[in-house]
Amino acid sequence: MARNPIRDQVAIVGIGSTGFSRDAGGRSSKALACEASIRAIRDAGFEASDIDGIVGAAEPGGPSPNQMSAALGLPQVTHFASPSPVAVFALVDAINAIFSGACDTLLLYFAYQRLPWNSRSAAGDPFRRHFSMGVTPLPESPDPAAAYAAWASRYIHEYDAPREDFGRVALNSRAGAARNPLAAMQAPLSMDDYLQARMIREPLCMLDMDVPVDGADAFVLTTTERARKLTPNPVVIHAASVGLVGTNDEDQLPSLRRHGQHVVVESLRAKSDLWIQDVDVFFPYDGFTIITLGWIENFGWCKPGGAGRFLEEHWDDKAGCAMIEGRVPINPHGGSLSEGATRGSGHLREAVVQLRGDAGERQVANASSALIGCGGFFFNSQGAILRRL
């Protein structure tokens, strides 16, 4: 067992979300982040003066922690930080800050907005025109988004994987989104729809890539000791880790069998009392379908190259989605593919919702632990295990 003194010591006591859409109208990213934050603080039963830490991640043009503190009128903050925008980076910073005593009660927010380079309608919004990527990348630039398509080609080559393997990930997410009022994409999706969707970065098509949205998620975290005064069974972070291998440049990864996800899995497994046979709900990140196939395999649900077959074998035809061993759903909120491109905060929020028993028609009976594999292969692989005490 690896050293993990933070195990179960920090709790998530408040959640808030704006929900997600292709266009939140005339509202700024900061306005959405404020709405989600106020919901989360009120959900915890706290007020502004209870918050002494603030950690957040936003798209370009989104609010920084100090701007959020100013907007929310937080009287005094002793820890603030803005980690890279994939959810578990910020989660790890938040729990470390609380556990170390840097702060006691922390607001964790994530703000998303469509940008001129990923949304035609955003490009037409005069207030978003100044958001720039700087130098335009070359078509041949191995940047992370294109690189997932490249490694998908390798996956297909090495495992002789049919497109349906990727399609099942998309269908699974869409079925979940249909049961989630916060989700952006709820129209039913069939395998034929998937197979006929427009190719963007072949072998990946439009439905293999998450959907840019406007919206925000927020969480309030505090010590488990304080959380127990609010509720007898708080949701706590049992283990969390990020992972990186040395050769993490997108096109230089050692192989599909050695990258950041493997480091995360080994680290989480060594830190956790719980593993895949114990968890009640599973959140493999789905910013690209290839990432989800990777998480399913790398957590050990099946052998490398077997994720598509695994989804098929565990498919619940009636529900239109996978249900592992008839018991464990995958991204029941619709994931990044269909709830919206939340870079993992949606996965984290749904984990809390499920563990609190508040997921309505999506609820997993008596869910007591959740496994999250967040981010992709290169430099944002990360994971967490949450449980209800």
Add this chain to the structure above:
Amino acid sequence: MSERIDDAALVERFSYIRIDHDTKHLYRGWLEERLLINRCDDCARFHHPPKPICPSCWSSSLTPTQVSGRGVIHLTILLHQGPPAPDVDYAKGPHPVVSIELEEQEALRFTSTVIDCPLEDVRIGLPVELAWIDRFGAPFPVFRPRETS
């Protein structure tokens, strides 16, 4: 290393790329149509993209070394839409992007496009060799299918 063109002129010539002190040798090589990959003087390992030290032994004694340009396709993408470039017309068909595993060292890869190759032949395992095209008035390294004996 050629220093025939100074840093300011180099940046000007490749205004579409972010160049820094660690990568300037790579792009100076392009101007001479030579593909230069960083090689460690102490342990002889190559690495790419260029770093200030050798990731294998931490030596800062590195030589940008001309490679043969021979390799095989390791990863492929067909871009049906994407960033613009003067020689790329997505309306005419998808633009291939390939990561080539160079013959000098296992898992040493260089990403570019492939020319003179029907799209159906752009596949993992295809032997290729280096070629040069013009992009924005400067040489740009690409690959084309290679005859193998």
